[in-house]
Amino acid sequence: MSEGFDFYRWRPVIFGAVIVGAILICAIFAPLIAPYSPYDLDYMVMLQGPSATHWLGTDEIGRDILSRIIYGARISMQVAFIAAGIGLIFGTVIGVTAAYFGGITDMILMRFMELLFSFPAILLAVVLMASLGTSVLNAMIAIGIVFIPGFSRLARAATEVVLREQYVESARAIGMSHARILFREITPNIVAPLLVEAAIAFSYAILLESALSFLGLGAQPPEPTWGNMLNTGRGFMAQSAIMSIAPGMAIFLTVIGFNLIGDGLRDALDPHMKD
């Protein structure tokens, strides 16, 4: 097919990828980009607003906010990728399996998912952290597990729709193996809603991590994450709004980036929108 690259079709994805890419570069090359160390205190310049020396001002113990945001991208992005990845992979496998095999398999898997669903996300994460132990990696795993039921229900619903399509019946009648039907016929046709959900999970993971570190379960101070910066900033809203605004904007930009990628991919991958 002589279809050239269609810029307009991929525009939202490219735009989102530029934003997310920039944040990723910040995370990877933080020591080269950050103007100061994220840990160095300077009591002479506490709670300052933006200035030429400190572009985004300083926090309550005189640390450079821009540097902390840049370093904070490291943990926030790791959490987002790993947690959403765990939710996406395990949730999809469970949901597709439940819908495809049906009957008792479906019943057991989905009741277990509902069990996970019935706990508030934060409570579930706290319980999981308590049993896994406190570390950033365990926070990512706990947040990932929180996402599994959502992904699994979405995957199950999407699979049920695809299962009713005649091409799946044809595949069975031709004699395709379960594995081939699952990977070649079903999975490619349910990725679109899952990608959108993944984009939302990315943003939610960043927020959940901040809640966990606020409770003392995620990354511990002085380690900078956008979540704990936002939480600390809350206490100093009246004195220095930039302390909350800066990490808030960072989260906002990341969320926008991921959502653009998710929505854009859904549209760009829709075969009916070609031509």
Place this chain on the structure above:
Amino acid sequence: MSQDLIRIRAVSKEFGATGWFKKPVGVKAVDGVTLAVKRGQTLGIVGESGSGKSTLLRMALRLIKPSSGTVEIDGQDIWTLQGAELKAFRRKVQPIFQNPASSFNPRQSIGQILVAPLEVHGIGDRDSRRAKVAALLERVGLPKDAIDRHPHQLSGGQKQRIAIARAVILQPEAVLADEPTSALDVSVQAQVLDLFDDIRRDLGLTAIFVSHNLAVIRQVSDQIAVMRHGSVVEYGEADQVFGDPQHEYTKTLIAAVPDHRKLMRAL
């Protein structure tokens, strides 16, 4: 060896709520149907929607398990088949479905779709498969470049031609078609039907052809079964069913076929 390739014996299918908390109320979609298809012949099953004809076809394709009764191919109960025998059955009997829009995976090209049966059954290598697909596309009257197109880029009639191609690529013994032309325009319907009939004769296929359209059934069938409310009300040679219908329902159906001579006179 009997001359019947497909034998359906007292097959019933009951659909119903089978949950823990649901009352076990069943609906009999198919009720004690016995039919046989001779090798090389075509059985037409006609009936209104909800008469159970599609369910019956799916049971013969081993897609739905009958509540009772058996379906035999070459004298073997298809629900006892396993492993290599099941695979052989999957090669011997091929489906064509009604809806051209949902018959194909929208993410695969026509080439990928047509090559899949050959891959699944391990027939030929890359080049010979590709050649086979190309030859078959030509046989069903599609342009060469269709091989790289996606289903949504083809018309309904073209898609049903692809469906016919997919059904015969494995050189099966039987093709079971579920209303393959009912979603198409009348003019296209006739072309696709001709193609189906042509290929069926060429390859000496045995076929079951399900339709609600009596005119279509008449064109392709050697025997006809008329279904209503899950049961066969009339079953016999095509000429006999049309010439001398026994059952009231069959008479009503035949009377309902628009007669173009009468129409011409009315105009």
